[in-house]
Amino acid sequence: MELLLDTANLKSIRDAVSTYPISGLTTNPSIISKENRSDFFALIKEIREILGKERTLHVQVTRTDCEGILKEAEAIRRHVDEDVYIKTPVSKEGLKAIGIMARDGFNVTATAIYTTIQGELAAMAGAKYLALYYNRMLNLDIDADAVFRTTASAIAASGLDCKIVGASFKNIMQVTNVFADGAEAVTVPPELLDTALANPSIDLAVRNFNKDWEKVYGNKGISEL
Numbered sequence: 001m002e003l004l005l006d007t008a009n010l011k012s013i014r015d016a017v018s019t020y021p022i023s024g025l026t027t028n029p030s031i032i033s034k035e036n037r038s039d040f041f042a043l044i045k046e047i048r049e050i051l052g053k054e055r056t057l058h059v060q061v062t063r064t065d066c067e068g069i070l071k072e073a074e075a076i077r078r079h080v081d082e083d084v085y086i087k088t089p090v091s092k093e094g095l096k097a098i099g100i101m102a103r104d105g106f107n108v109t110a111t112a113i114y115t116t117i118q119g120e121l122a123a124m125a126g127a128k129y130l131a132l133y134y135n136r137m138l139n140l141d142i143d144a145d146a147v148f149r150t151t152a153s154a155i156a157a158s159g160l161d162c163k164i165v166g167a168s169f170k171n172i173m174q175v176t177n178v179f180a181d182g183a184e185a186v187t188v189p190p191e192l193l194d195t196a197l198a199n200p201s202i203d204l205a206v207r208n209f210n211k212d213w214e215k216v217y218g219n220k221g222i223s224e225l
């Protein structure tokens, strides 16, 4: 299982990596624009510094033609590092670029995936991660769980070195659903992640345990005994 952050906000990234078991981070042009930074590569490098080399960094291209995508991939790799994942939408031009990048040794994350066939094509073209858009599928009346399940079983049957990263979440149940559907990774906005543990029942349980403890040990903790 892998948990990635879907944000480019430096403060949120710092907070989240100190708390959650984060294995990487994804961006897209909308996420980047929210930070309103003209120095795009400086922002990406700051993100890389917080993540360290042990976590994966997935940066999305903005051009839509194959040649433009390849130029951006070169630029991203030059400014960031060789490990960076080039996040590329699975359009016809995108798929062509994915195949070329994979052959040239780039790490590729295929994105904007709404259908099983998009995922299968990108996996065959050499993408290492497939970003499937759960909530956006639901908004289109697409059976998102079925798309995740069929894509996951196709990858498993093929033996390809490719992981599904569930993306586009509006609530935590959607996140747990895609893991149950066979996704190996999810990318989640930090503010949504925080709702997972904002559960009054957890606090109540802890308070009640402590009340019982105090009956015998007062306010001493285990390390003070």
Ligand code: G3P
Pocket: 006, 026, 027, 028, 133, 135, 136, 167, 168, 169, 187
């Ligand atoms: O990274 C792309 C994906 O997570 C999109 O999410 O919330 O814009 O549907 P959303």
